[in-house]
Amino acid sequence: MCDRLDVSCVQMNCKPGDIKYNLKKAREFADKAVKNGTEILVFPELFDIGYDLSSLVKLDIDEHIAVDELAAIAKDNNMFIAAGLTEKGYGTFYNTLYVFNNIGETVLKYRKINLFSLSKENDYFTPGINPQSFVIKNIKVGVMICYDLRFPELGRYYLKDGCSVIIISSAFPKQRQEHWNTLLKARAIENQLYIIASNRVGSLDGLEFAGNSSIIDPWGNVLETLDNESEGIIKCCISMDKRDEVRKFIPCYNDMLRLEGLINNNKCNDRIDIKE
Numbered sequence: 001m002c003d004r005l006d007v008s009c010v011q012m013n014c015k016p017g018d019i020k021y022n023l024k025k026a027r028e029f030a031d032k033a034v035k036n037g038t039e040i041l042v043f044p045e046l047f048d049i050g051y052d053l054s055s056l057v058k059l060d061i062d063e064h065i066a067v068d069e070l071a072a073i074a075k076d077n078n079m080f081i082a083a084g085l086t087e088k089g090y091g092t093f094y095n096t097l098y099v100f101n102n103i104g105e106t107v108l109k110y111r112k113i114n115l116f117s118l119s120k121e122n123d124y125f126t127p128g129i130n131p132q133s134f135v136i137k138n139i140k141v142g143v144m145i146c147y148d149l150r151f152p153e154l155g156r157y158y159l160k161d162g163c164s165v166i167i168i169s170s171a172f173p174k175q176r177q178e179h180w181n182t183l184l185k186a187r188a189i190e191n192q193l194y195i196i197a198s199n200r201v202g203s204l205d206g207l208e209f210a211g212n213s214s215i216i217d218p219w220g221n222v223l224e225t226l227d228n229e230s231e232g233i234i235k236c237c238i239s240m241d242k243r244d245e246v247r248k249f250i251p252c253y254n255d256m257l258r259l260e261g262l263i264n265n266n267k268c269n270d271r272i273d274i275k276e
């Protein structure tokens, strides 16, 4: 049983609505990543359109351009790729994270569950309803997209599902960079698993993005990170020995099960109503 994985994260500045340009850059990043032994490479949220939601109505997005090219890049470089892409459904769009394996097959399609209303994502996309995970080298990996990060319930779901890693593909704004860094660490520490988080840099219509793409271990140590403006790739070899060491040292999982039992036996009577 293999317990190590070479993971890399891309931090890029995408061109709004220019799918071909963004895919060309993706191939360049993958060509670099393969040289350092990367087994799985992660790209930011909706990086095909550079998170430019207005381009969805202007462009006749053909999902397959991005999906086919990313699958080919994965195959050509013999690596897994996780990438945030636009998915065109019947009369709707989804904000989707695709995972391709090293022979170019789609092994996972996760549709963002928590759409970000502040950016009007709800006006453009249909929300997903299923958390998703996949396995690489016997290591189970759960996935999130950007705003999902704010919901500890999803991280918990993946922990209970047996995941040792969570991949997060994002277009998280600079204005809340501290939230980003804090939430990434929190999800790693509370679930005692690895976080691999890819974010974009640059700006779109005055909205600046936070970068700070990071790889964090189950103890909450930031193993690798980037600043809030540079493009680049970070790489780490993650080890399940570290996961086991942390989980043995503080047995959060068993204590959580006990706590859940207690909570389920106590009914919550007072609910908070938030007035619109």
Ligand SMILES: O=C(O)CCC(=O)C(=O)O
Pocket: 045, 115, 116, 119, 145, 146, 147, 148, 150, 171, 172, 173, 176, 179
């Ligand atoms: O949670 C946030 O502050 C940002 C979320 C976001 O930008 C997104 O989900 O695209």
